[in-house]
Amino acid sequence: MIELHLILFFMIAAAIIAVEVKDLVSSVVAVGAVGIGLCMAFLVLKAPDLAIMQLVVEILSLIILIRATIRRDLPFSISGRWVFNTLATVSFIVVFLTLAYFALRSLPAFGNAAMKVSRFYIEDIMKTGSENVVSAIIVNFRAYDTLGEIAILFTAIVGVLAIARRVGYTKEKIDEPN
Amino acid sequence: MICIYMLCLALFLVGLYCVVRKRNLIKIIIGIGIMEYAVNLFFILGGYIRRGRSPIFAADQVIKNMVDPLSQAVVSTAIVIGLAFTLLLVAIAIRIYEKSGTFDITKINRLKG
Amino acid sequence: MSLTKEDRGMTLIVKTITRITFGFILLYGIYIALHGNIAPGGGFVGGVIIALSFIHIMLAFGKKRALKRMRSHRLRLMISIAALIFLYIVISGWHGSYSHIVIAICEMVIVGAGLFAIFAALVLMPKSDMASGVKK
Incomplete structure (x- = not known):
């Protein structure tokens, strides 16, 4: 690889x-x-x-x-306690990598996935009439997942439209059309 | 082959460093995006099978050696959520820029009013 | 009424090419959404490609031309109807042989219309308030 x-x-x-x-x-x-x-x-x-x-x-x-x-550029500004911040970041990264090394040894090795759950999906794939297994899992076996995903996207759309509207931001702009 | 997992974690740490250390709002959004890429890649790396084939059946064909389709389905949900998250954060960042005239998170408080 | 620089769009070459390629990009998005069960792709990818085709028009021709095709209330109506159909399918547990195609179409409509609405909102948003915000 x-x-x-x-x-x-x-x-x-x-x-x-x-x-x-x-x-x-x-x-x-x-x-x-x-x-x-x-x-x-x-x-x-x-x-x-x-x-x-x-x-x-x-x-x-x-x-x-x-x-x-x-x-909308901003000049890069860094100020104060440069040495302390860098030392803290580096020590945090070293600790994180060491712990991750011990944690990752309990995973199955790369290239030998366990596939305990998806075996059942692959067995039942012919009932869905779909040949793409990922698409079958998304829209047939786990349609509730897709519903939640669409709900999150819908909420984000409503949130952006609420943030981006003009009326209500400043009071003198209300009479402006649209 | 633990090396490739460690590379994926290094990518995650680059994003984490960006979120913790940088002061620009756009840089913080970028760092969150890099962390999200690393986590998605970690899921797919965990579901890989050596010399496996992609999980798409041709007509009347049985594939014995297939990579894990479940992790791919989960990651496809995660990508959609990441896109929605990025869009919402960008909208909030543009609004903050209009309100205070800067992207610097330490100066946003001072320029109020 | 005088058009400002952003409203006028790009040059004539870009406009001509866009007029040709817009239909193909839209058709490709619908193709990817409908063939999601036998090929890589799916409703989400098709929806994003459709949104990208309208964004393409908006970048080339300026804001007014693209917003004339996709009005805001029409976008909201499409998103709401598709979401209601999706909710009905998932709650009623309809498991026929065409359910994945209907789900893919609903997802395509929601994602395409919603992402285009987000992009239009982000483009139209800051113009009037920008100057006053910076001067403070």
Whole structure:
């Protein structure tokens, strides 16, 4: 799996660039690179549904993030207790990685998934009349999951429309049409 | 092969560092997005089977060696929720920028009124 | 009425190409949503592609042209009807052979109309209030 390692190194490098670069638009474009790397990793890991979904979602969120950051730049400001903050962050990362190393040894090794639950889904796949197992799980076996997902999306839409409305923001703007 | 899990965790830590240390609101949204990518990738890595095939049947064909379809279904739900979350955060960030004229989270309080 | 710079859209080349490719992108979104049970894809991906096609028109032609096709109350009506149909299917437990297609169509309508509504709201939002906010 050397290609997966290469893709992961590419993603980590792009993520570090996205975190550390000063220009906000460059940062958003670097996040787009991380998303495309994730799309390629999904293709290598045999998940074409998620690859399509990740690509499309990445394009949409990139457009909206660029819309949010264009012409609104902020000079990078860092002040005070630089040494203390860096030491705290590095020690936290070391502790986290050490604990994760001991925790990850109890997982099944990479490439040998247990598949205890999805065995039953694969056995019953012919009853649904669908040949894509992921799509069958989403819309047939776990339709309540999809209902909750759509409810969350619906709530987000209502929330954005409530935040973005004009009337009620300032009192003198009310007479403006729409 | 624990190495690849550790790389995935390193990606998560980059996002966590961004959320904890940076002061720009857009940078914080970006860090949350990177953490979300890492968690999605971790689910798919856990469901992979060596030399497995993608979970789509052709007509009248039985595939013995298939990667785990359940983790892919769960992650597809997670991607949708992440998109909704990002959109809501961007709307709130733009509104805060109009109100206070900056993205810096330490200066938002001072510029009130 | 004079159009401002953002309302006028992009150049003639972009407009001509957009006029040709808009229908194909819309058709591709519907195709992906309807063939979700035999190929990679599904209702969500189809909905996002449909929303991207309308965003494409909005970026190329300016705001007024795209909003003329998709009015705000019509968007809200479509989202609400699709959500009610989806809720009815899930609660009543309809498990026929066409249920996944109906679910995919409902999801496509909700996601496409909702994401386009979000984008339109984010584009239309800050113009009038921006200046006063910065000057403070």
